[in-house]
Amino acid sequence: MTVDELLAEARAGLDRVDPHRADALRRSGALLVDIRPHAFRLAEGEIPGAVIIERNVLEWRLDPAGEHRIAGFTEDTPVVVLCNEGYASSFAARDLRRLGLRRATDLVGGFRAWHAAGLPTVPGGRPAIP
Numbered sequence: 001m002t003v004d005e006l007l008a009e010a011r012a013g014l015d016r017v018d019p020h021r022a023d024a025l026r027r028s029g030a031l032l033v034d035i036r037p038h039a040f041r042l043a044e045g046e047i048p049g050a051v052i053i054e055r056n057v058l059e060w061r062l063d064p065a066g067e068h069r070i071a072g073f074t075e076d077t078p079v080v081v082l083c084n085e086g087y088a089s090s091f092a093a094r095d096l097r098r099l100g101l102r103r104a105t106d107l108v109g110g111f112r113a114w115h116a117a118g119l120p121t122v123p124g125g126r127p128a129i130p
Helices: 004-011 019-027 037-043 053-064 088-098 108-116
Strands: 031-034 079-082 102-106
Touching: 004 088, 019 031, 019 079, 019 108, 037 108, 053 088, 079 088, 079 108, 088 102
Parallel strands: 031 079, 079 102
Antiparallel strands: none
């Protein structure tokens, strides 16, 4: 199987959102999760209110039943994962669904699509949740 086939398989189970829908979800209480590396966030900026969780600890911080989870969400909370361009986030959202976050999805086009749509950003560089 190729990576493109794996990506298509991961996306088949997601109701992916465009930047404007992600913004509406954010404003209504969804959890936006930025999984980009620090260097990318520092160079390009961040989305106001997004939770910064780098990919290598994502499942531990968002496991609804996990002892290392962050506060502020439930299994029913909409979760929108974003990366730079919307590829790694598809795999991450699929994995969060497997953990029981039924409303996990990702942002089509990632942060760059958000920025291109003229949606709000702030300077980057905040530390990720360890």
